[in-house]
Amino acid sequence: MPKAKYAEIYKDLKAKIESGTYGFQELLPSENHLIQTYDCSRNTIRRAVSALVTDGYVQTMQGKGVRNIFQPALKTSFTIGGIESFKESALRNNQVPGTEVLHFAEIHTDKKIASHTGFPVGAELYYIQRLHYLDGKALILNHNYFLKDVVTDLTREIAENSIYEYLENTLHISIVTSKRIMTVEKMTEIDEKYLDLGDYNCLAVVSSQTYNSDGIMFEYTQSRHRPDYFRFQDNATRRSM
Amino acid sequence: MPKAKYAEIYKDLKAKIESGTYGFQELLPSENHLIQTYDCSRNTIRRAVSALVTDGYVQTMQGKGVRNIFQPALKTSFTIGGIESFKESALRNNQVPGTEVLHFAEIHTDKKIASHTGFPVGAELYYIQRLHYLDGKALILNHNYFLKDVVTDLTREIAENSIYEYLENTLHISIVTSKRIMTVEKMTEIDEKYLDLGDYNCLAVVSSQTYNSDGIMFEYTQSRHRPDYFRFQDNATRRSM
DNA sequence: GCCGATTTGTCCGTATGTATC
């Protein structure tokens, strides 16, 4: 529900950039002009523009203006810097998703698990292995750990559908922050068994910790991707801090 | 030169978080309290805290407070979401960097190069292949393309040292935005020849477009990393927009 | 080179809304 005014302006400007209303390398209307267009304060405009900067759509230049640096040809299949579930991103790209639950267990955190997940020793967890298909091809092998205190009454049936839908719609858990680390690892026997790796002997691995709105880490997931279907995008900005 | 007040507050709060003044999962002082501590306006505090949020140090909770979610154990060897040169990151981690220039040429953009770099056809470029060492090990093979209009008088000698130092200190070009895409690719003959890949048959590839302060894309670089020394971190936040 | 107009960057103060306790 983006009812906030700055979010509406962000959406509108983004649409105009993507549709070509402002051409590549052109300047957007000045802040003063946008203030009149959207009938709002300068701060509100600046928040919207600043969000476009962090998303890599525009670049601000003191004394000059705001330049559109969006190139449609480089549009990627993943959203930039956001959090999105497997099912969401599949549907957005018009692909047919599928999920197979390989393993479903309730465990306690031991020292080894604690050290690589970040959960405290002794915490009760759900541990789930899932295989994700896209258009019939096995592309991703997920190892999920969920904190039972937060994610209550998880079942194999839910895991076969979308866990994220269950979290949001039933448990009303909102995901706020996710820390991710991307590495490349050699394949294991399990990878080889379930993923069709061709002659690759390694895969792209994304390890992530997810926090809910109380600031509690309730999920640790390791996603192991088939290399040829993996792609990860971000925008960096040099900061003065 | 971070003389901006919000940047100072950001630095100070970050230092207190990293040093343990505020413990993991604890709440920071409220905005009103911080206003008195730093003798500034509410907006200024909010800018500093908001930067800490995007860097994954804290999480704000409406009605409750600002929670510290920084775990020192997970501190990484790369800066989060920033732009940093090879030499900078090597020195920051107390490692000895080395660079070997494999190829140095001046070329024109043809259709093929244009399509994967994003430069217009016909643009004059420097094309440089460099091998980067860390503590004597060949870890990264870089393919750099620089726009001659912007990066003037580049030489092999400069390429042997730090091109980024030349850009910033001599040409006074400030890097503002960098769009990066991370993939995993099978090794080529050149990779195999120069990088010690062991029994890996693929590597981590970062392709990036870099923009200067005029909003002009002046660099395209493909960085090919030895998998076992590659690590990429970011923080994602779910947005209402 | 200087000056004024334009444009973005920083900072302040205030008011109101919303969520939590």
Add this chain to the structure above:
DNA sequence: CGATACATACGGACAAATCGG
């Protein structure tokens, strides 16, 4: 219900960079 805390929005002031005359 009231107090506290963060979220949104407005308006104003001055600084810094750019550009044209």
